[in-house]
Structure formats: C-alpha cells, structure tokens
Amino acid sequence: MSIKCDKCKHDSIIYQRYSGMHLCKKHFMEDVERKIKLTIRKHYSVRKNETIAVAVSGGKDSSVMLYMLHKILGARPDIRLIALSVDEGIAGYRHNTLEQAKGLTSRLGVEHIILSFREQYERTMDEIASLEREKGTCSYCGVLRKSILNRKALELGATKLAIGHNLDDEAQTIMMNHLKGDVARMVRLVPPCELEGLVLRIKPLRYIPEKEVAMYAYLNGLPLSTGACPYAHEAMRNEVREMLDDFEDKHPGTKYSLLSGFDKIANVLSREIPIAKLASCRLCGQACSSELCQACKLLGKQ
Numbered sequence: 283m284s285i286k287c288d289k290c291k292h293d294s295i296i297y298q299r300y301s302g303m304h305l306c307k308k309h310f311m312e313d314v315e316r317k318i319k320l321t322i323r324k325h326y327s328v329r330k331n332e333t334i335a336v337a338v339s340g341g342k343d344s345s346v347m348l349y350m351l352h353k354i355l356g357a358r359p360d361i362r363l364i365a366l367s368v369d370e371g372i373a374g375y376r377h378n379t380l381e382q383a384k385g386l387t388s389r390l391g392v393e394h395i396i397l398s399f400r401e402q403y404e405r406t407m408d409e410i411a412s413l414e415r416e417k418g419t420c421s422y423c424g425v426l427r428k429s430i431l432n433r434k435a436l437e438l439g440a441t442k443l444a445i446g447h448n449l450d451d452e453a454q455t456i457m458m459n460h461l462k463g464d465v466a467r468m469v470r471l472v473p474p475c476e477l478e479g480l481v482l483r484i485k486p487l488r489y490i491p492e493k494e495v496a497m498y499a500y501l502n503g504l505p506l507s508t509g510a511c512p513y514a515h516e517a518m519r520n521e522v523r524e525m526l527d528d529f530e531d532k533h534p535g536t537k538y539s540l541l542s543g544f545d546k547i548a549n550v551l552s553r554e555i556p557i558a559k560l561a562s563c564r565l566c567g568q569a570c571s572s573e574l575c576q577a578c579k580l581l582g583k584q
C-alpha cells in the first residue's frame with residue numbers, strides 16, 4: 283500500500299527524515315518554493331530596479347535557482363535577471379552543462395552571457411591542471427571562477443550575484459572552515475555579507491538539501507545529470523561530504539543543525555571579528571584584502 287502525504291490524501295513521493303513528513307508532489311514543490319522565498323525575504327531582500335546576475339553552470343542547483351528566481355521575480359519589469367556561465371575549459375565536462383544552460387535560459391527567455399577562462403586568463407583549466415601547482419585544481423578553479431563572475435557582475439551594474447549553493451554545500455563549507463580554523467572566511471559566510479568592490483553574493487537554495495534540489499529539478503524538467511568533473515576527486519570537500527552524509531544518515535537533520543547553529547552565532551562572530559576593509563588588486567583592480575588578489579597570485583603574476 284502506498285504511503286500518503288501528511289498534508290493531503292495523495293500518494294507521497296518523498297519522506298523528509300529531518301522533518302518527519304511524507305509529502306506528495308504538490309506539497310513537496312510548495313515546501314521547496316516556500317523555503318526559497320523565505321530565504322530571499324529573510325536574508326536578501328530585493329529592492330526596486332535591481333540587476334541580479336545569476337551564476338548558471340547548467341547543473342541542477344543553478345538551474346533550479348534560475349528557474350525559481352525567474353518564477354519569483356520574472357514578472358517584475360524593474361528587475362533585470364542576467365544568467366552568467368563560465369567555461370573553465372574542462373574537456374568532456376563543461377560543454378554539456380553549457381548546452382544545458384543555453385537551453386534553460388532560452389526556455390525562460392533570460393539574457394545569457396558565457397565567459398571563459400581562455401578569454402579572461404589566456405589559459406584553460408585543463409592547461410592549469412597540467413602544470414606543477416602548489417594547490418589542488420579546485421582551488422584554482424574556484425578562485426578564478428569567483429573572480430570572473432564578480433568582474434562581469436560589476437561591469438553589468440548588478441547589485442546581487444546569485445550562487446546555487448544548496449544546504450549540503452553550505453554545511454560542507456561551514457565544516458571545512460571549522461576544520462581549517464578559518465574564522466575570517468566564516469565571517470564572510472554570514473548572509474548578507476556586503477563588501478565594497480564585491481557584488482553581494484546571495485544563495486537562495488541554502489536551506490534546500492541537495493537531494494531535494496535534484497527531485498525538484500526532475501519534477502520540473504530541469505537539467506539534472508551533468509556528469510562528473512574529472513578533477514572533482516581532488517577536493518577535500520569530498521571527504522567532508524562523505525562525513526556529513528554519514529552523520530545525516532545516522533542523525534537526520536544534522537546539516538540543518540549545522541547551518542542554523544552557524545546562522546545563530548554568525549552575527550556575534552561578525553561583531554567580534556569585523557571584516558577587513560578591502561583594497562584593490564595592484565594588477566587587475568579587483569577587490570582584495572592584500573596587494574594582489576587571489577586570482578593574480580594563483581596565476582603567478584607579479
């Protein structure tokens with residue numbers, strides 16, 4: 283016999299172990315959308331006449347985010363949504379996701395700009411990965427992508443830059459910062475963290491578990507499967523992911539607890555440890571905390 287939704291008489295499609303609720307398709311979708319709207323209202327209120335840049339890789343997270351932002355804000359004539367995708371130059375991986383991003387932006391009628399490492403940095407991620415390096419591939423990729431997105435968002439006059447981090451990503455980041463003892467980075471995670479020279483990063487999916495993002499994407503015909511990046515296995519994040527998944531399995535709600543606990547101490551943290559005022563990179567002009575930005579340092583510029 284099928285299990286019924288706890289809110290109506292329809293068959294349930296998901297059991298949320300952390301909430302103890304069985305939900306049908308309609309109530310599951312409502313739950314996801316309610317959490318996203320609440321996150322935007324609570325942390326990142328959208329004012330009149332804003333331009334919002336949306337980082338869209340073409341994977342499930344950024345696709346759900348763009349779909350939802352378009353659903354919530356698409357009818358407002360004073361709001362301009364612009365999708366930004368980055369082609370890092372990873373053979374056999376990025377091409378597929380970019381095609382998915384193109385398909386979704388054209389389906390929604392959202393302006394779409396594709397940026398590339400090759401154009402911006404004169405080298406691809408594959409070329410960087412083949413060199414002798416001090417850090418893991420993902421460290422280079424993450425810093426360079428962040429920099430290129432911020433640069434373009436500033437150029438477009440965007441007041442917000444939306445990033446598709448889900449609950450799992452946020453919980454992993456908090457745990458990684460704890461493990462590294464990186465308190466300064468934790469302070470910058472406090473939403474909304476406004477820093478001069480950096481477009482405000484917003485994370486509308488930060489309260490949605492990754493599995494639910496995937497299910498929401500599936501139910502709405504959004505891109506789902508992207509294949510794996512050939513460098514993904516290098517990331518320390520994978521070890522933290524496994525650890526948190528194991529905890530979540532044994533103690534449902536662990537990821538939510540980690541995030542809500544962090545949010546509660548976040549304001550105290552930012553009062554005690556004020557964020558350092560940013561300077562401009564001597565070489566590229568991007569906002570940074572020292573003479574050279576991380577991107578220029580990693581690229582070996584002097």
Ligand code: SF4
Nearest residue numbers: 420423424511513514
């Ligand atoms: Fe870049 Fe690492 Fe993500 Fe691959 S897994 S796209 S190298 S950050």
